[in-house]
Amino acid sequence: MTGPFRYTSPVPPKSATGVAADVYAQMSTDFGIERAPTFVVLSASPPLLTAAWALTRESLLAGQVSRTDKEVVAAGVSLANRCPFCVDAHTVLLHATGDHRLAETIARGEQPADPAHRRLLAWGKDMSTPRPFGPTAAPEHIGTALAFHFINRIVSALLTESMLPGGLQRIRAVRSAAGRSLARTVRRELVTGLSLPLLETEGEAPAWAVGTAVGTAYGALRTAAELGAGLLSEEDAAFVRQSVAAWDGVTPLPVHGADLPDRAERPGARLALLAARAPYRITDEDVAAWLAPPFTDHCLVHLIAFGAICAMGRVEATLTLETKEHA
Template identity: 70%
Template sequence: MTGPFLYTSPQSPASATGVVADVYAQVSADFGVKDAPTFVALSASPSLLTSTWALMRESLLAGRASRTGKELVAAGVSLANRCPFCVTAHAVLLHATGDHRLAEGVLRGEEPEAPGDRALLAWGRDMRGPWPFPADEAPEYVGTTLASHFINRIVSSLLSERMLPGGAERYRLVRRTAGRSLAGTVRREVRPGASLPLLRADGEAPAWMDDGPVGTAYGALLTAARAGEELLSEEDAASVRASVAGWDGVTPLPLRAELPSRAQRPGARLALLAARAPYRVTAEDVAAWRTPASTDHCLVHLVAFGAICAVERVEAILRMTVGEPI
């Protein structure tokens, strides 16, 4: 495949089998998007694919919290992470909820008129403040936040910025029409937990997330994404974790920040960029690390390791804002 995939060659969804085909079918039914590039990009690793989909589905699509509210949080995260693909995608999904003015305002960088909407978008951009949602909806909103931070990094590292062929998403009419095509799916109730039988990784849910579907999915993603650490030396993995540990969860990596050498430590460089500045990953960065033995499976796992380091740092900051346990 070509299209939006910059450094990988995923198998055509039409030829997918097994759990990969099952995920594609569930994405189409519950998300309303056939062959969504975000998930096709992860298809080389069933454990990453299933856990990423499960976390997004169980937090953003299922549950009782407002879908509009969760889309605003996801859009705020995507704005903070400089992921135009994801910002546009969430604007289209806001169109699908019927909030057309809100959707376009988010894309233009405007503050929503309603105080509640404004607070949710702002919290998504900087989650270090008080939660603008009820405590009993925390698993859905926090799960949406963590899923968005992970997905933003996968998308920015591995996909082009264009959401639709030819960049058609830049036209308001196209965005609104795309939203209308998804309206029926977005407004339909999604049964919690249906993605969990697809998981191909096990992991312990954080105590604050209890043992619900969101926590189960997040635990699986932690296990699947941490596996990419094995692609680095102990020293390089530790350096990535140390850099992320000192990050405030919001501020972009300074342009003048010292990065691991592309020539001598390309894996550490690629993982660190995926964690803290995925929009700065280049073809040269990927080529410097990749060898003939490095498959698409290896590349998505290395990027996922950097991404999950950032997600775990965000989770730690969220815990600190209210005190443990959440």
């Protein structure tokens, strides 16, 4: 496949078999987009594909919290992570919810008129601030935010920045029309948990989502993504983990210095750390320095996913238990 894929060649969805075909079928029904590149790019690894889809479905798409509210959170995360592809996608999905003014306000980089939406957007940008929602809504809001901390990094590392050919999503009328085409699907109520039988890994649910489908999917994604550490030496894997743990979750990675391993000497550690802390800075040279036989597309998505899950865990560690009952 060509199109938005920078370094991998996923099997076209129409040719998919097994669990990948099952994911695409569910995605077509529940997401309205059968061939969403954000998931297709993970198809070389069924455990990553199924877990990333499950966390997205169970947090963003299903549940009782307003889809509009969760799209605002996802947009805030994507803005903070400098992921234009995902910002455009959530703008289109906000159009699909019917809130066209809100969609365009966020697209212009402005603040929503509704105070609750302003608080949710701000929290998406900085999850260390008090939560603007109560404990009942926490699994869906936190799950959505952390899912996109992972997905933003996959997208920035492995896809182009343009959601539509030729950057057509930059045209307001195109964004609106794309949203309207998804409106019926986006506004449906989904039964929770239907993605869980697709999972190929298991893991411990986090405290904020114990006993929920979101928690099950989150644990599965952590397990699947952590497998990428096995592509590095123990020393390099520890270096990536320690660098991310010492990071504040916000400050960009310095372009030069000891924080970023040399491309020629430690290409795997460099790629994983960039995926965690500055995926938009990954270059063709960075990938070429590491992606050579015996490494494959499967290996590349797992290495990027390892960096992404380290970053997701670091952001999760900044969560405050304090809540503000506003939204």
